[in-house]
Amino acid sequence: MKKGFSIEIASRFEGWWRYNAVLMGGCFDAVGTRIDFASAASHVADVGAGPAERPANVAPDRRLTLETQPCDHLLLYVYVIPHTLPQNNDIETTKPFALDLKIAYDGHRFRSERLFINQWSGISLELRVDRPAAEQA
Numbered sequence: 001m002k003k004g005f006s007i008e009i010a011s012r013f014e015g016w017w018r019y020n021a022v023l024m025g026g027c028f029d030a031v032g033t034r035i036d037f038a039s040a041a042s043h044v045a046d047v048g049a050g051p052a053e054r055p056a057n058v059a060p061d062r063r064l065t066l067e068t069q070p071c072d073h074l075l076l077y078v079y080v081i082p083h084t085l086p087q088n089n090d091i092e093t094t095k096p097f098a099l100d101l102k103i104a105y106d107g108h109r110f111r112s113e114r115l116f117i118n119q120w121s122g123i124s125l126e127l128r129v130d131r132p133a134a135e136q137a
Contacts, residue, residue, distance in 0.1 A: 004068035005129060006104040007076060010061065011117075013097035015086070017054035019122060020044055021064045022079040025129075027071035040066040045083040070106070074129045078115075080122040094119045105131050 007023055024039035042064045045051055054060065068074060078101070086094045096116035103111040110132045117123050 002070045003106045004070040005066075005074050005131075006068075006107070007066040007074075007129075008063055008102045009078065009080075009099055010063040010102075011097060011099045012061070013099075014060070015097065015119070016062065017044055017058045017060070018082055018084040018086075018119075019117075020047075020079075020081045020083055022081075023064055023066035023076070024079075025066065025068065025074045025076040027068050028073050028075065030072040035071060036069050038066055038068045040064055047081065047083045050084045072131055076125075076127045076129050078123065078125040078127065080117050082120065082122050086119050099123075103129055108132070 004027065005025075007025075009021060009023065021042045022039065023041075025037070026034045027036040027038065029035050042062060044055065044058050066076075080099065088094070096118050099115045099117050101111075101113045101115055102109055111129070115123065115125070
């Protein structure tokens with residue numbers, strides 16, 4: 001049975017726990033009709049809660065994955081939202097951190113990107129992802 005898109009985000013940044021993350025997207029057929037909607041979320045804490053350290057139930061290497069049904073293309077939204085801001089205002093210690101975005105279709109990875117996330121504001125990203133040509137029917 002064919003699978004659709006699989007989207008994964010992950011980071012090795014030690015402060016990754018300070019961010020809630022959401023992946024969502026509309027799945028479209030070849031003529032542009034939306035045929036499905038999928039979402040996944042990793043909620044660590046409410047915005048402003050300000051935990052002083054990583055909660056015990058949050059893995060340091062956590063990943064968030066979104067799976068869709070087979071479709072022609074996906075309009076993907078990536079949200080990384082800080083719930084706890086950095087401890088200090090020093091620019092050198094609050095440089096953007098790397099977030100790895102991996103995209104597969106039917107189990108075959110065809111795209112990887114490294115996004116750089118502002119520690120203060122996070123990211124809000126819209127991305128159209130087309131099914132790879134080899135998967136076109």
